[in-house]
Every structure is written in C-alpha cells, then in structure tokens.
Amino acid sequence: MQDFSPADHFRFPDEPDAVELRAFTHGLQPATVPRMMEHFAEDWRRFGVDAWNEVPNHWRPDSNDEVGWWTLPTYLGDEFIAPLLGAPEGTCIHQPHVHWTVQCLLSAPEVAGRGDRVVVSDTAFPSVLHSVQQWAALQDLAPAIVPSDDRNQVDRRAFLDRIDANTAMVALSHVGFTTGARLPDAFLREVAETAHAHDALLALDGYHAAGSMPVDVQALGCDLYMGGLLKEACGSSGNAFLYVRDGLELTPRLTGWFGDAAPFDFRPDPEPHPDVRRRFLGGTTAVASMYHAVEGVRLLLNYGLDAVRAHSLDLTGRAIERADTADLPLRSPRDPDVRSAMVLLEVAEAEKLTAYLKNHHIYIDSRQDEVVRMAPFLWNTTEDVHRTFDQIETALSSGAYKNASVHSTGPVT
Ligand SMILES: Cc1ncc(COP(=O)(O)O)c(C=O)c1O
Numbered sequence: 001m002q003d004f005s006p007a008d009h010f011r012f013p014d015e016p017d018a019v020e021l022r023a024f025t026h027g028l029q030p031a032t033v034p035r036m037m038e039h040f041a042e043d044w045r046r047f048g049v050d051a052w053n054e055v056p057n058h059w060r061p062d063s064n065d066e067v068g069w070w071t072l073p074t075y076l077g078d079e080f081i082a083p084l085l086g087a088p089e090g091t092c093i094h095q096p097h098v099h100w101t102v103q104c105l106l107s108a109p110e111v112a113g114r115g116d117r118v119v120v121s122d123t124a125f126p127s128v129l130h131s132v133q134q135w136a137a138l139q140d141l142a143p144a145i146v147p148s149d150d151r152n153q154v155d156r157r158a159f160l161d162r163i164d165a166n167t168a169m170v171a172l173s174h175v176g177f178t179t180g181a182r183l184p185d186a187f188l189r190e191v192a193e194t195a196h197a198h199d200a201l202l203a204l205d206g207y208h209a210a211g212s213m214p215v216d217v218q219a220l221g222c223d224l225y226m227g228g229l230l231k232e233a234c235g236s237s238g239n240a241f242l243y244v245r246d247g248l249e250l251t252p253r254l255t256g257w258f259g260d261a262a263p264f265d266f267r268p269d270p271e272p273h274p275d276v277r278r279r280f281l282g283g284t285t286a287v288a289s290m291y292h293a294v295e296g297v298r299l300l301l302n303y304g305l306d307a308v309r310a311h312s313l314d315l316t317g318r319a320i321e322r323a324d325t326a327d328l329p330l331r332s333p334r335d336p337d338v339r340s341a342m343v344l345l346e347v348a349e350a351e352k353l354t355a356y357l358k359n360h361h362i363y364i365d366s367r368q369d370e371v372v373r374m375a376p377f378l379w380n381t382t383e384d385v386h387r388t389f390d391q392i393e394t395a396l397s398s399g400a401y402k403n404a405s406v407h408s409t410g411p412v413t
Pocket residue numbers: 096097098099100125127173175177205207208228240413
C-alpha cells in the first residue's frame with residue numbers, strides 16, 4: 001500500500017503484536033472516532049435542543065453545507081453512503097440496522113401490491129430471512145425460500161426459476177455471510193431483469209460487499225440496497241443504510257413521525273414525507289452513532305474502493321496460497337471474481353484454534369466449530385497473513401491448540 005500508513009488512520013488493540021483479521025464482523029476503529037465523539041458531547045452541551053437544527057459540520061468541515069441532527073441521516077446518505085454504492089444524490093439514507101429497514105420495506109403496500117410471494121434465498125441473513133417470514137401473514141406475502149446448493153451457496157438456476165408473475169419482491173445477500181461468496185454482477189443483473197419483467201422489486205443486502213469493493217447499484221439494476229457500516233466500513237453499532245431507486249414509490253406503514261411530511265405540525269393524520277427515503281425513519285433518531293458512522297467510509301473513499309478491493313484480493317490470495325500449502329480445505333470461493341473480503345477454512349475444532357490464536361493476539365473467528373473465518377483488510381499486511389499461517393501451522397502440527405479454553409472466544413456477529 002503506497003502512501004497509506006494504517007497506524008495513522010486506525011486505532012489498534014493494546015497488544016503491539018495484535019493482528020486483527022475480523023473486518024467481516026467489526027473493523028478497526030478509525031483514528032478520528034474519539035474526536036467525533038467529543039464533538040457529539042460538545043454539540044449536545046453547547047447547543048442543546050438547537051443541535052437538531054444546526055451543528056458545526058464535523059463531517060465535511062471544508063464545506064459550507066449546513067447540518068443539524070435532523071438532516072444528518074440524509075446528509076450522510078448523500079455525502080458518504082451514495083459514493084460507496086455508486087448511487088445518485090437523493091437516494092440513500094442512514095438507518096439504525098438492516099432489520100428495521102427490511103421491516104419497513106415489507107410494511108409498504110406497494111410491495112404486496114406487486115404479487116403474493118417474496119422470493120428469498122435460505123442463505124439470507126436472519127434480519128432479512130426472518131423478517132420475510134414474520135410479515136407473511138400480515139401482508140399476504142408468502143415467503144418462497146429457495147434452498148442453497150450443496151456448498152451452501154445460492155442455487156442460481158433454482159433462484160431465477162422461482163421468480164414469476166406472483167413475485168412481489170426478490171431478496172438476496174450480495175455476499176453470503178456463511179460462505180464469503182459474492183454473487184456475480186451478471187447474475188444479479190439477470191435477477192433484476194427477471195424480477196422487473198414480472199413487476200417485482202429486487203432488494204439486495206450488501207452488508208459484506210459495500211465498503212470492501214466498489215458497488216454500483218444502478219448497474220446492478222436493484223431497487224433497494226441495504227447494509228451496515230460496522231464491518232469493513234469500520235463503524236460501530238447503530239449504523240446501517242438504505243438506497244432506494246429514484247422514482248420508486250413506497251409508503252411504509254412502519255414509519256415514524258420523523259418520516260412525516262410535517263412532523264412539527266403534529267397533525268392528527270400521518271402524511272408520508274415527499275422524500276421517499278425519509279419515510280424509513282421511525283421515532284426520534286439516535287444521534288450519537290451518526291457522529292462515528294462514516295469515519296471508516298471516509299478512509300475507504302479516500303483510499304479508493306478499487307484500491308481497497310485490490311489490496312483485499314492480494315491478501316486473501318496469499319491466505320489461500322498458505323491454506324493450500326497447509327492442506328486446509330477452502331470453504332469460500334477461490335475465484336477472485338466471486339471472492340469477498342473473507343476467507344473461510346475448514347478446520348476440525350475451529351473454536352479451539354480460534355481461541356489459541358487469540359492467546360497469541362491473532363484475531364479470527366469460527367463458525368459451528370468447523371470453519372475459521374478471516375478477512376485480511378485495509379490495515380493488514382502480507383506479514384500479518386504469514387504470521388497468522390505460521391501460528392496456524394504450529395498449532396496444528398503440535399496439537400497445542402487442543403488445550404485452549406474456548407470461553408475466551410464468545411459470540412461475534
Ligand atoms: C449479510 C448480513 N446482513 C445483515 C447483518 C446485520 O443485520 P442487522 O443490521 O439487522 O443487525 C449481518 C451481520 O451482522 C449480515 O452479515
């Protein structure tokens with residue numbers, strides 16, 4: 001990485017030899033976060049309730065744009081989230097989490113009005129998969145859950161075949177969270193065309209894609225694209241986002257007075273805000289998280305998403321080479337075109353190996369005690385990958401990891 005010193009931009013754990021490889025679950029903290037959180041405390045103290053109308057623009061200090069807590073969700077949407085997704089101004093908004101966004105979406109009669117099925121892959125994250133099932137009875141929208149193939153990846157042919165005249169919406173994860181498999185653009189475009197031919201909507205959950213690679217929502221042809229800023233985008237909880245295709249009319253019933261056209265008129269009847277994306281706001285927006293929401297996005301955009309992706313592919317490629325040498329079967333894709341930022345390896349007693357590495361300040365995670373996941377990302381070096389695999393090889397050959405206590409690993413998202 002030329003001209004990019006991770007130590008200048010990120011805050012690392014205390015151990016000087018720490019190797020953080022869990023970008024897929026919670027990226028490192030950007031160096032500007034403490035200052036931004038001080039700004040939050042100071043704005044609150046100095047301006048009190050007036051901060052809803054105006055605070056200094058800490059997010060774009062060089063601009064003359066006026067911001068206040070009231071307008072931050074759309075301001076961050078335009079200035080930071082839209083560039084992450086190749087989306088035009090006016091289409092993106094900050095959200096608290098994907099669960100909320102999907103619930104809002106399913107509550108819109110314009111979804112159910114298009115058909116009586118939501119076609120969803122069984123590989124979708126629970127925030128999508130469970131929500132689709134929870135809304136089924138309320139909206140006459142039966143879930144059509146398409147089983148994955150024998151590698152736990154989206155069965156592309158079967159998925160396309162399920163989209164028909166009854167389909168109201170199609171939902172897919174851009175990157176599978178259990179496989180690290182990225183759906184190819186050509187397939188997603190075919191899904192979009194098929195869905196649109198039946199007047200259905202395409203909603204993509206890009207949690208593990210946005211921030212780790214360039215995404216172009218318009219080229220993909222999706223109607224909605226959602227995700228979070230916790231992982232590769234290095235934010236913390238309370239930070240997610242939504243893109244709504246320009247011109248798409250949606251009036252979610254699960255909306256709040258912050259999504260009303262005239263919130264301070266306190267009229268007896270609700271009236272949806274003219275800006276469709278704002279209708280995805282609920283009650284009083286949580287403000288503190290928006291102070292640190294986009295500090296990681298800022299770094300990724302400054303570095304350039306093409307360069308972020310190139311670095312990630314280089315390091316995941318090296319990890320795969322080392323896994324091959326160590327005879328560790330790969331659970332995630334090898335092909336760079338369908339690889340994401342994460343590499344999954346099959347290892348017996350994966351939890352113990354994870355705990356052992358943690359004791360050596362190398363942070364990965366495990367799933368179902370049968371795979372380990374790692375995502376060497378922007379702050380990692382080739383040296384980090386080699387140190388990790390040197391330790392893995394030592395652990396496996398000596399069997400020392402079998403004595404590691406798994407209590408230290410704990411659940412991670
Ligand atoms: C693909 C995917 N979608 C969504 C989420 C999170 O959803 P939510 O924002 O509802 O917690 C995750 C993981 O945390 C995920 O991996």
